[in-house]
Amino acid sequence: MDTVTxxxxxxxxxxxxxxxxxxxxxxxxTHIGRDLAxxxxxxxxxxxELEDAFDISIPLDRLAAVETAGDLSKLINDLRTKA
Amino acid sequence: xxxxxKHLAYRDAYKAIQQAGADPFTVRFDAVVSPTEGxxxxxxxxxxxxxxxxxxxxxxxxxxxxxxxxxxxxxGTTGSRIANGSFEAHVALETALAEFYGRKHAMVFTTGxxxxxxxxxxxxxxxxxxxxxxDSHASIYDGSRLGHAEVIRFRHNDPEDLAKxxxxxxxxxxxxLIVVEGIYSMIGDTAPLKEIAAVKREMGGYLLVDEAHSMGxxxxxxxxxxxxxxxxxxxxxxxxxxxKSLGAIGGFCVSNLDDxxxxxxxxxxxxFTASLPxxxxxxxxxxxxxxxxxxxxxxxxxxxxxxxxxxxxxLGFVTGPAASPIVAATMPDVERAIAMWxxxxxxGVYLNLAxxxxxPDSRPLLRASISAAHTHEQIDxxxxxxxxxxxxLGVIDGQQRAFA
Numbered sequence: 001m002d003t004v005t006x007x008x009x010x011x012x013x014x015x016x017x018x019x020x021x022x023x024x025x026x027x028x029x030t031h032i033g034r035d036l037a038x039x040x041x042x043x044x045x046x047x048x049e050l051e052d053a054f055d056i057s058i059p060l061d062r063l064a065a066v067e068t069a070g071d072l073s074k075l076i077n078d079l080r081t082k083a
Numbered sequence: 084x085x086x087x088x089k090h091l092a093y094r095d096a097y098k099a100i101q102q103a104g105a106d107p108f109t110v111r112f113d114a115v116v117s118p119t120e121g122x123x124x125x126x127x128x129x130x131x132x133x134x135x136x137x138x139x140x141x142x143x144x145x146x147x148x149x150x151x152x153x154x155x156x157x158x159g160t161t162g163s164r165i166a167n168g169s170f171e172a173h174v175a176l177e178t179a180l181a182e183f184y185g186r187k188h189a190m191v192f193t194t195g196x197x198x199x200x201x202x203x204x205x206x207x208x209x210x211x212x213x214x215x216x217x218d219s220h221a222s223i224y225d226g227s228r229l230g231h232a233e234v235i236r237f238r239h240n241d242p243e244d245l246a247k248x249x250x251x252x253x254x255x256x257x258x259x260l261i262v263v264e265g266i267y268s269m270i271g272d273t274a275p276l277k278e279i280a281a282v283k284r285e286m287g288g289y290l291l292v293d294e295a296h297s298m299g300x301x302x303x304x305x306x307x308x309x310x311x312x313x314x315x316x317x318x319x320x321x322x323x324x325x326x327k328s329l330g331a332i333g334g335f336c337v338s339n340l341d342d343x344x345x346x347x348x349x350x351x352x353x354x355f356t357a358s359l360p361x362x363x364x365x366x367x368x369x370x371x372x373x374x375x376x377x378x379x380x381x382x383x384x385x386x387x388x389x390x391x392x393x394x395x396x397x398l399g400f401v402t403g404p405a406a407s408p409i410v411a412a413t414m415p416d417v418e419r420a421i422a423m424w425x426x427x428x429x430x431g432v433y434l435n436l437a438x439x440x441x442x443p444d445s446r447p448l449l450r451a452s453i454s455a456a457h458t459h460e461q462i463d464x465x466x467x468x469x470x471x472x473x474x475x476l477g478v479i480d481g482q483q484r485a486f487a
Contacts, residue, residue, distance in 0.1 A: 041440035044217065048238060057248050060227065060234040 015049035028070030104425035132434035138456025139330035152365035188343035195324030198334025201352035204230035242278035249286040259288030265297030265308035271409030280317035299328030399479035420447035426472035
């Protein structure tokens, strides 16, 4: 399970770096809005990158509860195991 | 901790904008004297940001019908149609809309925003899938939050990405409702509707097109993008508004689907709002007739749109993908967007300042909307002012002065 989480965390880091145009490191505890200064629009673009990377659709209603990179990673893993 | 503390970042950003000059969000017109002319701080001002595409706000017949209705039927309905009943004009307007679109059913809402809120939250529910273009209007996003369907976004104007999303839902139960707009309100681009309709036919689902900015603007008879793209049979629902081409306020939805009228007793944004006042319904009915009777307004509008679009592009401004009644110039940064907006207003040109996150790709925009009622002289004056202010602020280099 750890490797799965590591993979999605790494992809979150890559997607965020791509959208923000600067290299960022993320851990489970990284707060997406506060620590990464990601606004709602940038978050949507990050999500689109992740959807492509994992070939999933992340429903907007499920994103509402996401605050940290760990939350997002868990959501991605939930959606992947469901699929 | 106060209630507004969580909004402090917005307050600070708003203050910074106010300090740069006039407040773009509270511009006050001392007078509006025609569809294209107003007065701001005593200055005659060209209105270039009012979505008044056909210039029908001052149509004499529409005004006369509105005056007659307010005298004969009063100032308001004072309640919703399910509680207080309908006036005959509400029904007449729905009949006229259904006939115009060649569809069996039409339902009128009190605003365009509520039409999306009501329709999207009612058509799909728990276990269904709402699939939105990523650049959808706020009313579409808010409608998606009011309902209980799963909400998925596809990349703006990307039929292949839409197909990908639908493929991922293969074998997943529930209905699918795809939502796109005829003309997107920020930069005026249109949806690739032919291709999107093809994806819908192949993958299944329902298709809703919001023609708020394209009604009266696109299509041989003004029915919008679905008509222009020749795919009206693939479009299950059309949502629109009376507050743009028809010069009033209100929204609607038309459809051929059986049982459409059940929405009248389950659609909360329809049920729990007072219905449109008689004067508004009366002017809207006449404006619809005028729109149908005067196709040359559409030609005039498109010719005006090209004149502004070509002129701004020739000056070196970064404009949208094609000429449309919405012409947006992308500004290099928020600071210069605000300065440019102020400079234009000081020089007698009013348009819209659009800032991220309400704009695509986090780019600040100056958004102009053209009217059939603009004269060539007004558009040339706008281009002259754009050239002067844009050059002074270094938004364009001032060397490209090729516009006619």
